[in-house]
Amino acid sequence: MSASVLHHPSASPASAGGGPLLRFEQLGKVYPTPAGPYPVLENISFTVNQGEFVCVIGHSGCGKSTLLNMVSGFAKPTSGQVLLNGRPIEKPGPDRMVVFQGYALLPWMTAYENVYLGVDSVKPKLPEHEKREIAMEHLEMVGLTAAAEKKITQISGGMKQRVAIARALAIRPEVLILDEPFGALDAITKEELQEELLSIWNTQKCTVLMITHDIDEALFLADRLVMMTNGPAAGIGEILSIDFIRPRSREDIMEDPRYYELRNQALDFLYNRFAHDEDEKA
Amino acid sequence: MTTSSAPTTSRGDRTPPTGLALWWKNNRKLIVPPILGIGGFLLFWQLSASLGLTKLAGPLSLFTEERTRELLFYPFFDRGGLDKGLFLHSMSSLSRVALGYTLAAIVGIAAGIAVGLNKGLDRAFDPLFQFLRMVAPLAWVPIALVLFQNNQPAAIFVIFIISIWPILINTAEGVRQIPQDYRNVALVLQMSSGRFFTKVLIPSALLYIFTGLRISIGLAWLAIIAAEIVMPGTPGIGFFIWDAYQNSYVSDIVLGVVWIGAIGLILDRLMAWLQQRISPGQ
Numbered sequence A: 001m002s003a004s005v006l007h008h009p010s011a012s013p014a015s016a017g018g019g020p021l022l023r024f025e026q027l028g029k030v031y032p033t034p035a036g037p038y039p040v041l042e043n044i045s046f047t048v049n050q051g052e053f054v055c056v057i058g059h060s061g062c063g064k065s066t067l068l069n070m071v072s073g074f075a076k077p078t079s080g081q082v083l084l085n086g087r088p089i090e091k092p093g094p095d096r097m098v099v100f101q102g103y104a105l106l107p108w109m110t111a112y113e114n115v116y117l118g119v120d121s122v123k124p125k126l127p128e129h130e131k132r133e134i135a136m137e138h139l140e141m142v143g144l145t146a147a148a149e150k151k152i153t154q155i156s157g158g159m160k161q162r163v164a165i166a167r168a169l170a171i172r173p174e175v176l177i178l179d180e181p182f183g184a185l186d187a188i189t190k191e192e193l194q195e196e197l198l199s200i201w202n203t204q205k206c207t208v209l210m211i212t213h214d215i216d217e218a219l220f221l222a223d224r225l226v227m228m229t230n231g232p233a234a235g236i237g238e239i240l241s242i243d244f245i246r247p248r249s250r251e252d253i254m255e256d257p258r259y260y261e262l263r264n265q266a267l268d269f270l271y272n273r274f275a276h277d278e279d280e281k282a
Numbered sequence B: 001m002t003t004s005s006a007p008t009t010s011r012g013d014r015t016p017p018t019g020l021a022l023w024w025k026n027n028r029k030l031i032v033p034p035i036l037g038i039g040g041f042l043l044f045w046q047l048s049a050s051l052g053l054t055k056l057a058g059p060l061s062l063f064t065e066e067r068t069r070e071l072l073f074y075p076f077f078d079r080g081g082l083d084k085g086l087f088l089h090s091m092s093s094l095s096r097v098a099l100g101y102t103l104a105a106i107v108g109i110a111a112g113i114a115v116g117l118n119k120g121l122d123r124a125f126d127p128l129f130q131f132l133r134m135v136a137p138l139a140w141v142p143i144a145l146v147l148f149q150n151n152q153p154a155a156i157f158v159i160f161i162i163s164i165w166p167i168l169i170n171t172a173e174g175v176r177q178i179p180q181d182y183r184n185v186a187l188v189l190q191m192s193s194g195r196f197f198t199k200v201l202i203p204s205a206l207l208y209i210f211t212g213l214r215i216s217i218g219l220a221w222l223a224i225i226a227a228e229i230v231m232p233g234t235p236g237i238g239f240f241i242w243d244a245y246q247n248s249y250v251s252d253i254v255l256g257v258v259w260i261g262a263i264g265l266i267l268d269r270l271m272a273w274l275q276q277r278i279s280p281g282q
Helices: A064-072 A111-122 A128-141 A157-170 A187-204 A215-221 A250-255 A257-273 A277-281 B005-011 B019-050 B066-073 B086-117 B119-132 B137-148 B151-176 B180-188 B193-230 B237-246 B250-278
Strands: A020-033 A036-049 A053-057 A079-084 A096-099 A175-179 A207-211 A224-228 A236-241
Touching (some): A020 A064, A036 A064, A036 A079, A036 A207, A036 A236, A053 A215, A064 A079, A064 A096, A064 A207, A096 A157, A096 B180, A128 A157, A215 A257, A224 A257, A236 A257, A250 A257, B066 B250, B086 B119, B086 B193, B086 B237, B086 B250, B137 B151, B137 B193, B151 B193, B180 B193, B237 B250
Parallel strands (some): A053 A207, A053 A224, A096 A175, A175 A207
Antiparallel strands (some): A224 A236
8 A cells, every 4th residue: 555545535534433432521530648649630631432542641650540440430530520421430330341451361261261251241141152152253353263262371461462352342342441451562462463453443443542651552553642741640731633544554654754743743742841750860 | 311321321331221220210319218217217216115215115016016906907897886996986087077177168268258358357357366276176175065065066166166267267368369450350340249259259269268278177187186085985086096095005006196197198188189180270
């Protein structure tokens, strides 16, 4: 594909999704500490549309995980609220499935059993054969049909992450939440998984909220990149719109001059305007 | 091992060992020291008995004393009442252990899970558990006799109360050690408590539970001897030893102790084997 395809007028802009799905309203989180209350996040307001892929980037300690935890329901906001389809989020639920940083697969089960347990827990009333089909179908989606009967302890980190993604997608969440999903993987596995995630997202059209440390990953995957300022009291510094057409290919994006503009913008934000203290010292 | 092949061939007059010789070569380091150690101990014991340094009969008395030799070679006889072979005495003791230990396992695992899941319960009862587990088996005997007014249930109670603590404390620890990630998965999937129990809690805590069960089987066996010695009149290996002591059959005491040690060892090995069989994938 040539770069010109990217600018084809009939191609729909990537960020075009459905209506608003997830709304952050004046969201704030304060943690009590022995040294007094510590504000992690302050005044976060933005909206994620149905079917949108949003990445969140920021230095460690800026409250990215806290932000996601308030979407998944593991943490409660101190002020403001997060609304899903207009309803405030109160507790964890399968409509906001999480792909955990450490995979969080049950090691005494096989890959298949892990995915099946998810389906079976969320939709216990489905007929047995349908639940099995859903589990196998999603394992196939991440290319794990052959390893379905392997114990989690017998498979590699990349395969574990695939199982975790299959488990998350199999329950058809409205929002898929990923907390630095590819951070622990080697470069090649990481690129493979990014591409798989993207192709699955293209077919399932679920909404994705993903934390990352990697600007290139965000530029390849996301419709929008939320860049957080440093804590305490971190907020949204800037939101980049990444409107490369979809489906994307790495090569095409790399040839697009906008890629470098966006990349420089993000780098400038992270390493000049909001350089981390520790990074400066280093 | 091939480490010695070079020097052997350099001498040129010896071929590498095969068959039995090879087996002996590989295993002699495991076989010779225990034989020397145990043999040396028995020899020292026999000598000090023969020289009259102690009133305790030497190991040879198991064969030289006619009454003891009969007990040694005929463990299955039953002349009614308390006049039985050692195997039958041991089985009586073991059946009591089985009853008390099973009760301890059921109550211990259930209470351990409750305490492990509930911080309030844990704080309320942990000091009590820590205190009670330090009470020696013999100290429980009078309490048991007062409580039950009858030797049989009292003996079972002593087994129960001695073997419950390691099971309870280890189970509670195993439940507390369930990784937060697994709990979070259960929360997101909104697993029913029954499903969480069978699919997450029990498999996750199994290793700890078995550690407790293994420690307890040893304690239960120790306790039954103590209980039977103090509560004579019922068949059992503890009673047998006490009876032998009353009649000054010193070599019978020695034989009884050999049985106790051997059974304790077998019970421990059995639990170790079960532990390995049941919890491999972790």
